[in-house]
Amino acid sequence: MTSPPARPPAEPDIAPVPDRAGHFGEFGGLFAPESLMAALEQLAKEYEAARHDPRFRAELDELLRDYASRPTRVTEAKRFGAEHAGGCRVLLKREDLAHTGSHKINNVLGQVLLTKRMGKARVIAETGAGQHGVATATACALLGLECAVYMGEEDTRRQALNVSRMRMLGAEVISVTAGTRTLKDAMNEAFRDWVTTVDYTHYCIGSVGGPHPFPMMVRDFQRIIGVEAREQVLSLTGRLPDAVVACVGGGSNAIGVFHAFIPDGGVRLVGCEAGGDGDAPGRNAATLTYGSTGVLHGMRTYVLQDDEGQTLDTHSISAGLDYPGVGPEHSWLKDTGRAEYRSVSDTEAMEGFAALCRTEGIIPAIESAHALAGAMRVGRELGPDGLILVNLSGRGDKDVATASAWFGV
Amino acid sequence: MTNSAVTTAFAKAAAQNRAALVGYLPAGFPDKDTGIKAALAMARAGADVIEVGLPYSDPLMDGPVIADAVYRSLKGGTRVKDVLDTVAAISSAGTAALVMTYWNPVDHYGVAAFARDLASAGGSGLITPDLTPEESGDWPRVSDEYHLDRVYLVAPSSPQARIAAITRLCRGFVYAASLMGITGTRDSVSASAVGLVARTREYTTLPVAVGLGVSTPEQAHEVAAFADGVIVGSAFVRRLAAAPTPQDGVAAVRELTEALAVGVRRG
Numbered sequence: 001m002t003s004p005p006a007r008p009p010a011e012p013d014i015a016p017v018p019d020r021a022g023h024f025g026e027f028g029g030l031f032a033p034e035s036l037m038a039a040l041e042q043l044a045k046e047y048e049a050a051r052h053d054p055r056f057r058a059e060l061d062e063l064l065r066d067y068a069s070r071p072t073r074v075t076e077a078k079r080f081g082a083e084h085a086g087g088c089r090v091l092l093k094r095e096d097l098a099h100t101g102s103h104k105i106n107n108v109l110g111q112v113l114l115t116k117r118m119g120k121a122r123v124i125a126e127t128g129a130g131q132h133g134v135a136t137a138t139a140c141a142l143l144g145l146e147c148a149v150y151m152g153e154e155d156t157r158r159q160a161l162n163v164s165r166m167r168m169l170g171a172e173v174i175s176v177t178a179g180t181r182t183l184k185d186a187m188n189e190a191f192r193d194w195v196t197t198v199d200y201t202h203y204c205i206g207s208v209g210g211p212h213p214f215p216m217m218v219r220d221f222q223r224i225i226g227v228e229a230r231e232q233v234l235s236l237t238g239r240l241p242d243a244v245v246a247c248v249g250g251g252s253n254a255i256g257v258f259h260a261f262i263p264d265g266g267v268r269l270v271g272c273e274a275g276g277d278g279d280a281p282g283r284n285a286a287t288l289t290y291g292s293t294g295v296l297h298g299m300r301t302y303v304l305q306d307d308e309g310q311t312l313d314t315h316s317i318s319a320g321l322d323y324p325g326v327g328p329e330h331s332w333l334k335d336t337g338r339a340e341y342r343s344v345s346d347t348e349a350m351e352g353f354a355a356l357c358r359t360e361g362i363i364p365a366i367e368s369a370h371a372l373a374g375a376m377r378v379g380r381e382l383g384p385d386g387l388i389l390v391n392l393s394g395r396g397d398k399d400v401a402t403a404s405a406w407f408g409v
Numbered sequence: 410m411t412n413s414a415v416t417t418a419f420a421k422a423a424a425q426n427r428a429a430l431v432g433y434l435p436a437g438f439p440d441k442d443t444g445i446k447a448a449l450a451m452a453r454a455g456a457d458v459i460e461v462g463l464p465y466s467d468p469l470m471d472g473p474v475i476a477d478a479v480y481r482s483l484k485g486g487t488r489v490k491d492v493l494d495t496v497a498a499i500s501s502a503g504t505a506a507l508v509m510t511y512w513n514p515v516d517h518y519g520v521a522a523f524a525r526d527l528a529s530a531g532g533s534g535l536i537t538p539d540l541t542p543e544e545s546g547d548w549p550r551v552s553d554e555y556h557l558d559r560v561y562l563v564a565p566s567s568p569q570a571r572i573a574a575i576t577r578l579c580r581g582f583v584y585a586a587s588l589m590g591i592t593g594t595r596d597s598v599s600a601s602a603v604g605l606v607a608r609t610r611e612y613t614t615l616p617v618a619v620g621l622g623v624s625t626p627e628q629a630h631e632v633a634a635f636a637d638g639v640i641v642g643s644a645f646v647r648r649l650a651a652a653p654t655p656q657d658g659v660a661a662v663r664e665l666t667e668a669l670a671v672g673v674r675r676g
Contacts, residue, residue: 021543029544031512033470035564035589037541037571178476184467191469196590198566295513296467298539308489309517311466 018329022212022299025335028328030211032298036191039198044213046118051220056113063109067142068099070106070224074232077390079359080372084352085379088386091236092362093229093257095393102365102394103225103253104135104206110221112139115202122146122201126190128155128183128249129320129367130162131394132206137171147171150190152182155319161398180313183249183323187297207250208327211298215327222256225391230260233389243268243378246391247370248341249285249321251330253393262338271330272374274316275343281306285314286343287326288334296325302334317346317402320367320394348373350406353396365394366402413558414505415533415581418457419616419637428633428673430455431618432666433509433642434649435462436495437487438478443655445498450663451645452504455670459499460536460642463492463510470511470538472593474643478650489518493530500531507560507581509536512544520547524555534558534581542578549578560584563609565601576613582638583609587621593643595622598631606636626672633673641669 022028032040050056064070072094081090095103108125115123123145127133133149140147149166153175156163166173179185187210194203205214208222226244233241244261246254248271261267276284284290287302294303296311304312304324316322333339344352352372356364364372368391375390382388396403412420422429432451438444448459464479464487471479492508499506508527515523515535527535534557540548542561552559558581563572566589576583585606588599602619609617618638623629629639645662652658 030541031539031544032541033539033564033586034541034562034571034575035566035586037564038566038568041568179466179480188467188469192472192591195470198589295516295539297469300544303513305513305517307517309465309514310483311513 018212018216022216024329024332027300027331028212028215029300030298031295031300032211033195035195036198040211040213042118046114047213047217050114050117056117060110060113064106064224068105068109069097071228072097074229074236077360080356081379083359084355085376085388086382087384088379088382088388090375090379091233091241091389092392093225093389095225095253095391096362096364096368096395100131100135100138101397102131102135103222103256104132105138106224106256107206107218107221107252108132108135108139108204111202111204112143112145115145116143118202120200120202122197123204124148124150124190124193124201125204125206126150126183126186127206128186128322129318129365130155130159130166130398131320131365133171133173134162134165134169136204137166137169140171141169148174148193150174150176150186150193152176152180152186154181155183158402159319159398160401182314182319184311207252208255208329209250209297209299209301209325215299215329218252219255219259219329222252223259225253225256226258226260229257229389237387239387240264240267241387241389242382243270244389245270245272245371245375245378247272247321247367247393248288248326248330249274249323249367250325251327253391255327255329257391258339269333269339270374270378271339271341272344272370273341274318274321274370275345276315277346282313283315284343285316285322285324287324288330288341289343299328301328301331302326317349318366318370320365321370342374344370344373350403352376353403354407363396364392365396366399368393413533413556413581414500415458415507415558418505419582422457423637426675428636429457429616429618429638430669430673431458431460431638431640432456432645433460433462433640434645435464435475435479435482436492437464437482437485438646439481439649439655439658440485441487441491441495443658445495446659447649447662448495448499449502450659451666452499452502454663454666456504456666458505458507460507460509461492461495461499463489463508463514465511465514468511470591472591472643474647474650475592478646489514493526496527496532497530505533506531507533507536507558509538512537512540521551524551524557528555528557534560536560536584538562542574545578562586563605565589565605569608572609573612576609576615579613579615582616582618583613584640585609585617585619585636587619587623590621592621594624594647598623598628602632603635626668629669629672633675639669639673
């Protein structure tokens, strides 16, 4: 295999997709109650202005560097690659080392600065695994904003550590008892809050989903992952990876690491969805694998839905991937063939979790363990000449109770 | 093109110097038959237009009363066909029926197929709380083809340009959301409703009906002074939900309708 010469990281114009109304091909757009339209238009305008404002960029860059500890490192997982990924060379992008323990802080710092810029005093968020909630609570504490986080009751139970962290950081955690009591229902409840309080509240969506401009804006705030990683991989190995692998729930860490590589046609982009415990309806959260096109939470995208367009229940061992929709840019990447999406079962994910713990001394988030399991498969396909970049999107402290129960330790 | 049943109903109310009374009930709640009986009782007791809610798994714009009712309706197995049957029962009794629906079920059914089946059930059109004019796709053309009304919402936060664009697309009436919030009863009618109705009238001659938070005859009377229609939803659903038997629920809906029908009279 020949290695292309090292070159500077791609900085493609980030405008080609979406269009001005937020469409990624047929996906995305803006399906929202009229009450929110003025706020969404204001947000799009403010974001556009902030994006071109050197002071905003400087303030965000400083926070990302001095507060969130960016750039995060790239670590080679030698034993993991040798023993579990077919001898393939595996590099980990260490978002687990960012402040608060996941990539979520990248987006939150951007949105919370925007909130201040818009003169709003309150931030709300939805959270599944609690990582986005913790990041939001953190940024609000830092910048002196009121914070409320909606979390499904089921998730408050399985991610209890993060509930305590949020409360310690001064946020109000609101347990949602509607529906399946997971991420989707938390998002419904956050929208209901926002419709009522939009005058003084910003809804800090944690994924690359929701109505325009969220999918684009969150993507832009997260793409730093891939911009850094591309340069790091090049300087470490002198070439681009054969594959970039990330887990996909709503898809923010995946878009973040994929985006800078989109122009690199030879780099496979592999998204790993939550396959849960089977392909039956309601037993997984693999939206791009089993879903069909629909409208959910303000966007047109792939949705897990029944024959009448009712959203299906989902299941995943990972609270952060337990969501029946997906960011519209992923739907676009799937349909254009630029990215591929695979379903990774609970069991495979927990194998990836254990493998990383025991070969590298790193306890990953169960979300990220789906990417590790995906990398194990891709690595075996590529063999010893292969080079894989895995986005290790978060650390697993929050998951020790779930993992202990799973492994019976 | 002939006037829709909704247009006729608003014109009749105006001729009688009152606001039109628009009542909402979700189909299939507490069960399909009781839902139909309640809607027919509503029509006989003085409702001019009935909104039949199409139960949806993720009702973002609804407060707990309606969200719980549609959840129970879906758990009971309600399907689009049951919604259309409910519409057919109301329209055959001579009352205008609109379907209130989030967009995904229509999108999934197919906009043209939904319009065809709604029209053949005698339905007058759709109220679409999460559809923007920008994302309406084939709906304007298809609704023209089947002579269906298109009711979009305007909100207190809507800038003038959006009110202009929305009212251009509306047919039947314009739904003015009285306040920034979700469905549910409130103690008083929001002050923002008067201003919103006035701003809306700058752009359209269509009737403007006010909904969200209107539940009592007194509130209906207050709204009737400045709007062409009064929309009541959660107050009906709450009575159906609280009734010990289906018959009691239907009776409670009838009583509230009678009281509201007095409330919407002007002067």
